[in-house]
Amino acid sequence: MKKIIFINIILLFLTVYAYSQTIKGTVYDNNNQKLPGVTIKWIYVPEGTLTDNNGNFELSSLNINDKRIVVFYLGYENDTLNISNKSFVEIKLTKPVSTDVINVEEQRKSSYIQNIDTKTEVITQMELKKDACCDLSGCFGKNASVDVAVTDILTNTKELKVLGLDGEYTQILVDNLPLVTGLNTKYSVTSIPGTLIDKITISKGSNSVIQGYESVSGIMNVLLKDYHSSERLMINGFMNSMMEKQVNLNTGHKFGEWHSLLSFQTVQKSNRIDENSDGFLDFPLITRYMFYNKWNFGEDEDDKTNVTIGAKYLNEERIGGQKNFYEDVNLGSSDIYGQTVNLDNAEIYSRISHQMDSERQIKFFISGMYFDQNSYYGTTVYNGKQQNFYANLLYEFPVFDKNYLRLGLSYKFDKIEEDIGFLSVSEKTYDGNYLKKESIPGIYAESSVDLVHEKLSIIAGLRLDNHNEYGAVFTPRGLLRYQITDLTVLRASFGTGFRTVNIFNEYSNHLASSKDIILPKELDAERMFNFGFDLLQYFSYGSFAGNINLDFYRTVFNSKLIPDYDSDAFKIYLNNVKNNSASNVFQIEFNINYLKNVDFKLAYKYIDLYYFENGQRKEQPFNAKHRIVGGLSLNSDNNEWIFNTTLQWFGKQQLPSTELYPDEYKRPDYSDTYILVNTQLTKNFKYIELYAGIENLFNTMQVNPIISPENPFGPYFDTSFVWGPTRGREFYLGFRFKIN
16 A cells, blocks of 8 residues: 555656646637647747647647747747746737748747748848858858859959859849849849848749749848847948958937938958969959948837838949059050959839738839949950839738738839940950840739648749740749658749840950850840759757758759850850750758757758750859868857857869860869868957958968969950869958947
8 A cells, every 4th residue: 555655646746747847828819719730839949839729739848948939820920938937828829921931030040941831041140140241142151052153253253053053043132122133143242241131041943923033043032130130239340361341330220110220331452462473363452332221110010001111322343453453554454454343333122011901911012223333354344234123012812711812013124234345456256235125014923822730831823924025924833841740841842934144244254354255146035944842850859959951953944045165265155055954953951959059060962064065965164063061150158159160062063175275274174172161259248249260271272263364465364264262261350349
């Protein structure tokens, strides 16, 4: 009897203990109706639970130190609640919102994958601080999905590549608007300050039809800070070992119901440095002034109408070329080679949304952009101007239970004028005036539906645009997400894409070359089809949590412009290739987090870009088929100290043939493999953060990237033969002063 009593006492104790390690609760909507299928999880923990048919849930708190739960439900605002010292909670989701597939927020770690239909990676402010991130192009050092490529070494012009395709195939949005387009694509990625970015979302492959037909390899949405997501005052100062200086300022103010963020950036020139002694500057001399202002109205829960207005102005000068080139003396000279870029860029945009009732809303997007560029490539003069206008009206409403329909109208106007001339006698033939004018009205519909108790989500979209030159453009797209288990998610996507080519912007690096550019008789638009699959597996064990992600995407081009570098040593032929070009991209990524102190990432990516010529399969040059990215972040419990290091390994790249060149200018058929290592240490105080770092730790550099640098006006001069780093080890330090 004593044993039985003792055993019962032990069982009672265990039952009470187990009960104390469990949180129970109920979730309601704004009509006090219980909600089934709501996801409840601990913050920073990947797995969670769902509410039952009566809206009830039970969540174990065993080994959970951070007692905050995240609540999210399709069509409702996500919520984060602190439930310390509570065993039962009642949660009310009160504000239904749009099920936007691009911008859905949830508080998680510094970078994560959103739990929505299309695979969407998110890079937050916390992640951006782990690197210098002076501009948008510097925000992807630890991201395996985005490759940052230098397209012009003399002016350090860059592009962002997704799925291995050139940067123009990725649609870059700013606050959900297509402000990065046409001529400003090359320069926008280095003109958006990292300190102004709130977060970046990256969606690979086919996406929603709402943003148009141009997203081929994916959509990158750069969400800029506003009054609520920025400090009241932030000053950032930065300087590197080349003595380039940068200052950023953000300040937020409130004027009645309007909230404002004002931002300023300036970059000042570095020293003249030529480490490899080829006579050319390793780093361009950059002077930049950027002003940005954003206004927000109606962000309280009771407001039915929200308004955002943003405006930006950029003035920038870049000087590259021979070390003894001075713009005020040698501009356009045929004796000393210089390359310059002078540009002015103005943008203004607005987003207006109105909540008609709990489930219906209307949105209106409008933007305008002006871009003016004047450049010299030795004795070649390039002037380009662009005017862009965009408008998009969207109406969202429910059709059936858990089925939303979005209908919209859009219009895009784009006018690009380019003028190319030669200041000295030349055998080149591409000089002249070029005008491109696009007027494109469009209509679209997109439906989203949740099935199988919210485990299966499907988005189907269709849009029809009327291009003034190419006629009707038909764009079908589909997205699927299936929650196989609580920890396993499968996604798939498919769709078509369409884009027109801006030759001299996309191949601007060849303007510096001595080669002639031979244009096709008629320039075709590029058309393609893309499909992909993604499998995401979460896991946790004790204090460890993470995920393994596998994805595969294939893009088939029905029409594509491909340069031919090999047929003639003195000419580049641009050819329209029909049904003979494709890409296959496979990526596997492993992420693990220990408590909140250690983040480790390891990823491998395989990129196969090819086309057929005369029945022979050829690899597209300047593409590393194999790439490995590894990253490690360590931080103290209170984030007083943060250490971060990143390793990138690039495999061999197919290079254009130099068989027809003289022996002294010949290059191998394949590049070398190389490794880049970056590291940074940050120390946080109450009002100030100090950071210092090293880029290219092992001083990896491509030997003699410029062909015939001793004779820049000769027949073999070429600056486009770049496959690796052209700058050596770089030290930097900086500070961030913040008042919240």
